[in-house]
Amino acid sequence: MARTICGLPQQFASQPAWLLSLLLLLGIWAATAMGAVTVTWQDWLAVLQSSDQPLSGSAYVLWHLRLPRILFAVLIGATLALSGALAQGLFRNPLADPGLLGVTSGAACAAALTIVLLASSGIDVPVALRYWLLPTTAFAGAVAVCFILDTVARWLTADSIAGLLLAGIALNALAAAVIGLCTYLATDEQLRTLSFWTLGSLAGANWTLVGALLATLMLAFWALKQLTHTMNALALGEAAAAHVGVDVRALRVRVIMLVALLSGFAVAWCGMIGFIGLVAPHIVRLLVGPDQRRLAPLAMLVGAMLLLLADTAARTVAIPAEIPVGIFTALLGAPFFLVLLARMRRGV
Amino acid sequence: MTTLPAVSELLALERVTVSLGRQSFGPFTLSIRPGEQVAILGPSGAGKSTLLKLLARELMPTSGQAHFDQRPLSDWSLADLSRRRAILPQSHEVAFGLPVELVIGLGRVARTYDSNLNSIVQQAAGQACAMHLLGRRFDTLSGGEKARVHMARVFAQLWDAEQGLLLVDEPLAALDPGLQFELMDAINTFASRRGHAILAILHDINQALQGFERLILIKHGKLVGDYQTSHVSLSLLEALYGVCLVCATTDEGELIVAPSLKRNVPA
Numbered sequence: 001m002a003r004t005i006c007g008l009p010q011q012f013a014s015q016p017a018w019l020l021s022l023l024l025l026l027g028i029w030a031a032t033a034m035g036a037v038t039v040t041w042q043d044w045l046a047v048l049q050s051s052d053q054p055l056s057g058s059a060y061v062l063w064h065l066r067l068p069r070i071l072f073a074v075l076i077g078a079t080l081a082l083s084g085a086l087a088q089g090l091f092r093n094p095l096a097d098p099g100l101l102g103v104t105s106g107a108a109c110a111a112a113l114t115i116v117l118l119a120s121s122g123i124d125v126p127v128a129l130r131y132w133l134l135p136t137t138a139f140a141g142a143v144a145v146c147f148i149l150d151t152v153a154r155w156l157t158a159d160s161i162a163g164l165l166l167a168g169i170a171l172n173a174l175a176a177a178v179i180g181l182c183t184y185l186a187t188d189e190q191l192r193t194l195s196f197w198t199l200g201s202l203a204g205a206n207w208t209l210v211g212a213l214l215a216t217l218m219l220a221f222w223a224l225k226q227l228t229h230t231m232n233a234l235a236l237g238e239a240a241a242a243h244v245g246v247d248v249r250a251l252r253v254r255v256i257m258l259v260a261l262l263s264g265f266a267v268a269w270c271g272m273i274g275f276i277g278l279v280a281p282h283i284v285r286l287l288v289g290p291d292q293r294r295l296a297p298l299a300m301l302v303g304a305m306l307l308l309l310a311d312t313a314a315r316t317v318a319i320p321a322e323i324p325v326g327i328f329t330a331l332l333g334a335p336f337f338l339v340l341l342a343r344m345r346r347g348v
Numbered sequence: 349m350t351t352l353p354a355v356s357e358l359l360a361l362e363r364v365t366v367s368l369g370r371q372s373f374g375p376f377t378l379s380i381r382p383g384e385q386v387a388i389l390g391p392s393g394a395g396k397s398t399l400l401k402l403l404a405r406e407l408m409p410t411s412g413q414a415h416f417d418q419r420p421l422s423d424w425s426l427a428d429l430s431r432r433r434a435i436l437p438q439s440h441e442v443a444f445g446l447p448v449e450l451v452i453g454l455g456r457v458a459r460t461y462d463s464n465l466n467s468i469v470q471q472a473a474g475q476a477c478a479m480h481l482l483g484r485r486f487d488t489l490s491g492g493e494k495a496r497v498h499m500a501r502v503f504a505q506l507w508d509a510e511q512g513l514l515l516v517d518e519p520l521a522a523l524d525p526g527l528q529f530e531l532m533d534a535i536n537t538f539a540s541r542r543g544h545a546i547l548a549i550l551h552d553i554n555q556a557l558q559g560f561e562r563l564i565l566i567k568h569g570k571l572v573g574d575y576q577t578s579h580v581s582l583s584l585l586e587a588l589y590g591v592c593l594v595c596a597t598t599d600e601g602e603l604i605v606a607p608s609l610k611r612n613v614p615a
Contacts, residue, residue: 092443232450233457235443239406243437244505245430245458290444 016288020301024074027305031070031312036319037061064206072205073311073325074304075213076266077276081303082220083262084277085284085296089231090255091153091164094285095340097278098263101164102171103145104274107260107267108198109175110141112182115190131212139264145171146256200271200326202311209269216265220258221297227254228292235290273326275333276303282340306332357415358382358513358545359403364412366402373398373569375412382511384545385536387556390566391589396549397517399566403547404435404515416513427458433513434505436498436535438521445487448478448497455505468507469500475538476500477530492527495519499531503538514539516548528552532559553585553593553605 033039039062046059055063080098087103088096098104114137118125125133152167183194196204230251233241238248266273280303281295288294310328317323357379365374373395380386388396401407402414405421414421417432434455442451452469456462473479478496481489486497498519506512516535520528532555539546550556556563556577563580565573565588573584585605586593592608 094444230457232446233454235446236451236454237440237442240435240437240440242406242426243404243430243435244455244501245427247426285444290446291450 016294016298017301020298020305024301024305024308027308028070028074031308032062032066034312034316035061035066036316039066068207068210069202069205069311069315070308071210072213072270073202073308075210075217076202076270076273077280077304077307078300079213079217079220079262079266079303080273080276080307081280081299082217082224082296083259083266084303085281085292085299086224086227086231086255086259086262087277088281089234089292089295090252090259091149092235092237093164094282095278095337096164097275098142098259099272099274099277100337101145101149101168102175103142103149103259103263104267104272105172105175105179106145107138107142107264108272109178110144111138111268112179112194113137115193116182116186119187119190120185131208135265135268138268139261142260142264142267143257145175146260150252150256196271198272199324200273200329201322201324202270202314203322204270213265213269216261217300220262221300223254223258224296227251227258228296231255231292271324271326273307273329275329275337276307278340279333279336280306282336356381358384358417358511359547360415361402362413362415364402364409364414366398366407367410368398368407371569372410374409374571376402376571378564378571378574380513380545380547382545383540383543384562385539385560386545386547386562386564387560388547388549388564388566389553389556389585389588394566395569396566398569400435400515400517400547400549403513404433405429430458430505431512432506432509433515434502436502436514436516436519438517438519440498442486445485448481448484448486448489449473451486451497452478452500452504455501455503456507464508468504472500472503472507475503476534492523495523495527495531499534506538506542506544509544510542512542512544514544514546516546518549518551521551528555557603557605 037058039058043057043059043062046055047063054060083098083103087098087101088094090096091101111134114134148171149164149167153164179194179198183191186194230241230246233244233246234248234251236244241251242248263277281299283302284295284298288298307325307329310332311325314323314325314328358381360379361376363375363377365372365376367373376399388399390396398407402409405414405424405426408422416424416429421429449469452472453465455472456465456468462468470479470482473482476496476499478493478500481493481497486494489497502514506514514535520531523531535546536559538544546560548560550560557580561577563573563575563577564571565575565584567588572588573580575584582593582595582605589607593605594608595603595605597603
């Protein structure tokens, strides 16, 4: 991996959080102005003033479509980046991305099974529960994959990322097969919902989802505070981490649950969006170094920015059509992954 | 052999055995007093590292009892234990290229409130001759420099403890003789000032004879000898390693032992 800090202005190295937050706010503001419908400052006024009368025209677009969509992209980006940073810390490797390891496809697989099986069993789920049903099953799928990976990682030699990624390939293939089977069995209506997972899209955004995601992310952030410093000790290896007094087994379980929660929820609400969890922590490591205490929160900011960028492109490149955002993140992320692989080979 | 741990004992094993797959080790019965300097000798694969892992609580005994400071070893929480005993590993890697001062500071990660962290990291680095490495990334260091940083991490862990235990797993085997001497000296100085006991796996017989007051001999997974260094005879060591040894005495009266390549192995 490359040098840290040197070459960057000293203020940036010491105060990256403020600068990144400022950049993100600017990005959000810029993104609200972009899209099929032109939004002006009068629409902002209308949104801020109207408390009872319904919004009309472009003000409606701003409040009910564009703003939730943008905030959703920001929050999902932060969620994906945080789960990536945690998975990399857990498996002691910068290539351990929940997407590559099969955690997200495990979650998508569980969600796809839920959609198809639920419809064919004829159970009617109340709308209020639907927001939480898919996240819950996706979370269960992600947990299952995480624990399988954790076991496989123990069978194989201690720090073998090759083994871990190969296990990820196997799990990805298995999940793809099950999703394929679901697609085969699905009705036309279910098929539309299913295709949403394989490509990844933020089009489902609304204020309820933004609120639910914000609550999840705040919960995760709170849990993170107590984990990050002891996670640094995992870099020493499991035995040495236990020697310095870290309860490694408990720590692993907590980190796995957190990774599964974050990637499971992200998958359930917006499908499989790859590479944010790989790219964002890596950028932060180049900026401020690998200390988890700074890495995790800053990766959230960078991930938020990256997905906002990708989603704004997805919305605006082919107006009035919309390109699935997963295509953009993969276009950016896959070459990045190859570069990372090449550097790893030189380094290890 | 069957007495309960006496009050003065820091660490006591009582007929401890452990099974790993088809191999079984022990029974080990031994005790370490505070401040003692003990070397573990034995051929490769004899079970030295297994014994050290038992003492470090990395492995749980299949049978028998292990006590640390009068309490069963299994009753200690990992965090409490980490404030009294530290392990210096064989050289090994640290992921992500963490900065050196963070690696040293990780020795004290189990302390939730640690106001002196920075000054302890500095002093521990100084004691381990690693002052000049602060500010560098761990993955850019040479083998000898990595050994110093791990040593500083262990020093930081037991910096403000007294009558602790330092377990050392042949950390110096791959280093040049000058550095070996310097680092062994640093360990001895650090431990003796605080009354820490040292228990070290060693491959170098001379290092054991000159720097340690007691030798524990391990062969085929069993404890075959436990002697004050002054009482160890050449024939005991020959039987332990299955080689012939020759010895010489320096001008200062120190004994130096080396394997003889010309004579046959005793039956």
